[in-house]
Amino acid sequence: MTDLQRKRLLVVVRHSPYGSSLARASLDVALASAAFEQPVHLLFMGDGVLQLLAEQDSHAMGVKNIGRLLGSLPLYDIERVYVDAEAARRYAIDLGNSPVAASPLDAAQMRQLMVSTDHLLGF
Amino acid sequence: MTVILHTLNALPTSSAFDDCLRVAAAGDAILLLGDGVYAAIDDTRACSKLLASGADIHILSPDAQAAGVCHGIERFTLVDMEGFVELTERYPRQQAWY
Numbered sequence: 770m771t772d773l774q775r776k777r778l779l780v781v782v783r784h785s786p787y788g789s790s791l792a793r794a795s796l797d798v799a800l801a802s803a804a805f806e807q808p809v810h811l812l813f814m815g816d817g818v819l820q821l822l823a824e825q826d827s828h829a830m831g832v833k834n835i836g837r838l839l840g841s842l843p844l845y846d847i848e849r850v851y852v853d854a855e856a857a858r859r860y861a862i863d864l865g866n867s868p869v870a871a872s873p874l875d876a877a878q879m880r881q882l883m884v885s886t887d888h889l890l891g892f
Numbered sequence: 893m894t895v896i897l898h899t900l901n902a903l904p905t906s907s908a909f910d911d912c913l914r915v916a917a918a919g920d921a922i923l924l925l926g927d928g929v930y931a932a933i934d935d936t937r938a939c940s941k942l943l944a945s946g947a948d949i950h951i952l953s954p955d956a957q958a959a960g961v962c963h964g965i966e967r968f969t970l971v972d973m974e975g976f977v978e979l980t981e982r983y984p985r986q987q988a989w990y
Contacts, residue, residue: 781987783911815911880915883987884895891988 778802779810779886782817786835787827792820795892796838803846811842812882813871814853817892818860821852821867836868843869851882895919897983898947901926901990904938912989918946921979923971925952926990932956934964943967952976 780799784791795811802809813821825836842850854873857864864871874882883889898916900923902908909931916922922942924932931938932951942949949968956962956970971979980986 783908783989815907876914880917883915883985887985889896889985889987891990 775806775808776887777808777810777885778888778890779812779883781812781814781883781889781891782820783815784892785816785819786825787830787832791892792835793833793838795890796835796842798890798892799842799847800845806846809847810849810851810882810886811847812851812853812874812879813856814879815856818852818856818862821857821862821864821869821871823863823866823868825868840868851879853879893919894921894983895985896921897979897986898922899986899988900924900928900931901988903927904931904936908989909938912987913941913945916945916947920945920947921950921983922947923950923952923976923979924968925955925976928989929956929959929961932961932965932968950975950979 780795782795786792799809799811820835820839825834827834850869850871851874852864852871854875857873864873898912898920900909900912929951931942933939950971951965951968953970953972
């Protein structure tokens with residue numbers, strides 16, 4: 770596939786992992802895009818940083834463990850994962866222990882990331 | 893220069909509203925729709941924040957009419973569904989906040 774056909778996609782994840790089906794949907798989109806060789810980046814912003822909590826166990830709830838799914842992202846050519854540094858601080862998320870390594874960004878850097886991509890998808 | 897079209901469909905008290913305004917800037921458009929139209933009410937903190945963002949503010953007219961917020965919003969551009977489509981054509985990328 771030539772570079773011209775490739776569209777850089779940024780998936781902006783702003784919702785908590787188990788409050789709705791949005792977390793699953795955002796991961797499905799990211800994985801599907803990566804499967805079609807489109808460069809995919811993920812940004813966890815605002816309440817979305819709650820998906821990066823280390824010790825998720827959704828077994829008793831009977832749904833897929835979002836943390837574990839995130840941990841498998843590096844296997845699927847998801848190029849980069851970013852996190853809203855301010856929101857991570859607000860929720861006291863230990864980024865050194867999150868299910869997937871994420872680079873912290875401030876607001877200006879998040880904007881820069883959005884502007885540098887071809888398509889934005891908000892979840 | 894047109895950069896990002898933000899569609900903001902959430903109340904001014906929501907994290908979606910705050911997150912949108914953290915990244916919106918000059919060169920962007922913000923389209924208020926659904927619950928987002930309440931941010932257009934004049935003399936509110938939400939309205940001042942919108943104006944301070946530097947983005948062009950548009951409001952979806954059927955939603956604004958339904959909500960009863962059309963009065964006193966001359967500073968913003970009312971658009972109909974056709975206008976919404978035109979905005980999506982004019983801006984290279986779109987971010988949905990909800």
